[in-house]
Amino acid sequence: MSTVRGVRQPTIKEVASRAGVSPMTVSRTLAGGRNVRPDVQERVMAAVRELGYYRNENARSLRPGQPSGLIGVAITNLANPYYGNFALGVEEVAAEHGRRIILGNTGEDDARERQLVSDFIGRQVDGLILVPTSGDAAHLRPERLGEVPLVLASRRVPGLDADTVLLDDVGGAYRGTAALLDAGHTRIGFLGNRSSVFTGERRYRGYERAMTERGVPVDPAIVARDQQDVDAASRAARAMFDLADPPTAVFSANNRNTIGAMREIGRRLRDGVPGPRPAVVSFDDFELSELMPVPVTIIDHDARLLGREAATLLFSRLDGSAEGPARTVELPVSIESP
Amino acid sequence: MSTVRGVRQPTIKEVASRAGVSPMTVSRTLAGGRNVRPDVQERVMAAVRELGYYRNENARSLRPGQPSGLIGVAITNLANPYYGNFALGVEEVAAEHGRRIILGNTGEDDARERQLVSDFIGRQVDGLILVPTSGDAAHLRPERLGEVPLVLASRRVPGLDADTVLLDDVGGAYRGTAALLDAGHTRIGFLGNRSSVFTGERRYRGYERAMTERGVPVDPAIVARDQQDVDAASRAARAMFDLADPPTAVFSANNRNTIGAMREIGRRLRDGVPGPRPAVVSFDDFELSELMPVPVTIIDHDARLLGREAATLLFSRLDGSAEGPARTVELPVSIESP
């Protein structure tokens, strides 16, 4: 940490002496003014305005039992609009409860997550909301976190029992795949994340269940499960479509894979590559999907709502309205046919 | 089996007594261990691990001159990927300097911005980074902020002299419009924000300059400057294209207007509406632009870099390497023809 010029804000004492009262009277006035004469309150508020005084929140939260008013939020990738919306939802609910959020980006890095959580605890956060990097759970155990409540979002951590907010990944993937099967497709490819990614695994399970329930075998040749970014997804789609026996439809488990697949489909059409024009089901919405050259079904959801739900769960622990074992909220997803 | 209940965070005193030393020795050990015997350090670290101790950062920053390690960041709309990337850039540089960010969303609301800034100051932030809502500047004046340095991003505040990071809005819009003129277009529409939005005004100026420099008159009938969201942009594009004398090309001043225009263009093609297929220049990139049914030129830039630049400017003030009058950094934009 680099050196910093000292930040000299006026203190409560300076306000007090300017208003001709004691610091206690200033404190009482700022706390609502109970049992302070109206004319004294006015003098105090005038001094506050004149000096540009702000209460030192860090000093306030020093006394035990006092909340810091901060919620620690760690997400995996702020550049992804999904997590931006998620963070927005958390911020909204936090603001409704008079709290601020401290935000950290983990970049899917376990070490960074541990570092962020330590720092959040050190800053006396009132609660933690985390999109876990699915590493180990040691630093998230209650004995490490003390009394700080924790809510997991989007993913679970193996072996950790905590309040969790999830999407209906399995159900959404199941219904999306079923829609393709209902439309007569039997050769349906899968594009998604590897199984160590919690949502990747769940969405694959939904796909697999729909296929096997209808007696359609899953062909590993048209299942690609290791694409994290658009370029990798594009390459995986290309390999799949280049097969002698390419899929007639594709289930894409997330936004990144859908965009990659679309790029490859667009390229083939521009270059006049022969072959089927696959139907696509995408878990995650994307803009201008209606302008795509192939029919796209969207499994849609609201990341902002997910964030709101996570924060609501957290505050229900903070205000004591919820006690007992960890709860899981699974938000529904909607399906929009082209 | 009993649930592991969270416990109060241990203090430095408890660590000290467990390690059989004084709090000062614990403090010294955690501060790097200068002048502490190695075996004592080990005892202390063992106690720290056993008790799960974290330094109380709020208490640390209580002594004057000590930085809080927090940077206050207020942006207008976290749901917009542009600002998500911006926040990511700020977070990255802050993390490189061992700082965390407190994030607030203003939603373009002046009152909310004032409230956020007050709270940030009250939390003793070491610096502020703000995408201003372009309201008045009273709460951002140095006499209100004390010694807390401020960096504005994307926009200026009228009458406020502060470090600022901008895009080359005028130049980008000029070059984008010029590209259309070079391609032979003379009837070029404009879609953008109203002039009270800082970037809206600057981008219009670039468009206007390119037009007048080449002696092409600006026709108010094909200039629409009051669309904040996709639906409004779509309606404005529709009205423009429905004219007896519609534009053959469109300059769109931001992402939201581009998406709206694209929706309308796609609708007309689907519905077989007669008329020209306008070329489009878009200030802001968007995904799958290469799949659009009309040629799209992108004026691209890197919001994450903008965030990094803003944070770099802030830290140059914090570590004293930059002094003197307010500086403005204008980041270049690139043009990608279809």
Next chain:
DNA sequence: CCCGATGTTGGTAACGTTACCAACCGCGAG
């Protein structure tokens, strides 16, 4: 063997705030 230098450790005070208690005021009831 002593002395100063160096390394190690602990006590005290202070950062800004507020809970708690004590002191004081004015007013109405007895």
Next chain:
DNA sequence: CTCGCGGTTGGTAACGTTACCAACATCGGG
């Protein structure tokens, strides 16, 4: 006129931490 009560105000201590200084141990050189 006194007493007591409620409303108002101020003093003190404490929250967890670290800068500063004092105290003590150890060691090498004279």
